Amino acid sequence: MLQVPFIRENRELTVAGLQKKYFKAAAETVDQVLSLDDARRRIQLDLDNTLAAANELSKQIGNLMREGKKAEAEVSKAETAALKERSKALGEELSKVENELFEVLVLLPNVPHTSVPEGRTPDDNLTIFEHGSLPELPENALAHWDIIKNLDIIDFELGNKITGAGFPVYKGKGARMQRALINFFLDEAIAAGYYEIQPPILINRNSGYGTGQLPDKDGQMYHATEDDLFLIPTAEVPITNMYRDVILTDDQLPVRNAGHTPCFRREAGSWGAHVRGLNRLHQFDKIEIVQIRKPEESYIALEEMVEHVKSLLEKLELPYRILHLCGGDISFASALTYDFEVYSGAQKRWLECSSVSNFETFQSNRLKLRYKVGGKTQLLHTLNGSALALPRILAAILENNQTPDGRVQVPAVLVPYCGFEVI
RNA sequence: AGAGAGGUGGCAGAGUGGUCGAUUGCGGCGGUCUUGAAAACCGUUGACUGUUACAGGUCCGGGGGUUCGAAUCCCUCCCUCUCUACCA
Secondary structure, three states, rough: OOOHHHHHHHHHHHHHHHHOOOOOOOHHHHHHHHHHHHHHHHHHHHHHHHHHHHHHHHHHHOOOOOOOHHHHHHHHHHHHHHHHHHHHHHHHHHHHHHHHHHHHHOOOOOOOOOOOOOOHHHHHHHHEEOOOOOOOOOOOOOOHHHHHHOOOEHHHHHHHHHHOOOOOEOOOOOHHHHHHHHHHHHHHHHHHHOOEOOOEEEEEEHHHHHOOOOOHHHOOOOEEEOOOOOEEOOOOHHHHHHHOOOEOHHHHOOOOEEEEEEEEOOOOOOOHHOHHHOOOOOEEEEEEEEEEOOOOOHHHHHHHHHHHHHHHHHHHHOEEEEOOOOOOOOOOOOOEEEEEEEEHHHHHHHEEEOOOOOEOOOOHHHHOOOEEOEEOOOOOEEEEEEEHHHHHHHHHHHHHEEEEOEEEEEOOHHHHHHOEOOO
């Protein structure tokens, strides 16, 4: 959520930023925020003065009572009635205006970083880095869903039976590969200085609100209605919410956390022909890295995270590219996002396998995640990235490393983790 | 799940209707002393809002109520601890 003082001091910049994200009626909405905030402040001042008068009167009544001047006290008591009525009315007016302000404010996306490219659709994203040559597979190369079936390592029908579409069962070497990838990614994160976290995968409303999934994106999460808890769409939610309402001290910074969790996404209405196999699932595993940094360091941290993800893909010997997302494609809360796409040789498609973002103060403002600088509290910056999401990495490994005899060569770096060289 | 106890500032822990935003201890910060450090002593030390600055306002788990006035009384929800039951 954007900070009102920021909007007030940077009206033009805010409007331009929102327009870059193709937010409709940016100028009108920003002005609405400012006028609601003006009203809020006016009412607040009025209310404060009313309360101050009432407090003063109460104090006097207390003194009169102590001195035994009962009659005078009764007179003062009568006076408080009008003040009470007034403060009640002002209080109601205030919360009404505050709610209106909040409702407009939560609809505003983050202002993108100045380097974010102009553009409306994924086609406008800038490819800023490419690594590895595309695999030259024979004409009869199989897509991963066929490889999976032939080798019997992942079973979609079985998952269908147990749960439903998008919940595959990993079996035998398929399950071992999953475990190998999880351990590999976590070990790499720890080696890079991250602190391992195993968070809950059900979260409450406050947490969903803190990272921005709620109030409006609740349709994307599975909801356990009996207890009003949500299955996490990403480990970012619990790991970042550990710091909700926290004021960090210098010696606790920077925060570098990493965690593996299953992730659950309803993906309502987004299924189609191009999402076969592992390309899109309702449940998948992901290792997430989260950083909390001082504002002046956050873009250095973002580059650090990018380098980490690059090293993972390079160790797995997968061709990939990095996209600098354009204003129209960047997520609601993000100021700057790099997407990593891995090349899946048989599908001949780039598959998104990581998204690394700096949210600046957008999340911390909601979380009330702060630190002290020169005696004053200030919002911190939050960042996160996938390092990495498993299914599409597995899809690319299966497709790119398939052998003429229908098997799959395991990337060397994973062999110690899974205990076999060939699937 | 049942019974009991309890949720107060970074932590510990007072406070049961009126100078309580909150005694005190620890911790933190600043100072005196010391070659330096420790000890001792003195001072300082919550958050939010607001003002040029002061003032003012709000916050004692969340929400609601009683009262001129609530950390303190009432209702409600949440959470923690102890015991019992159950259980990977």
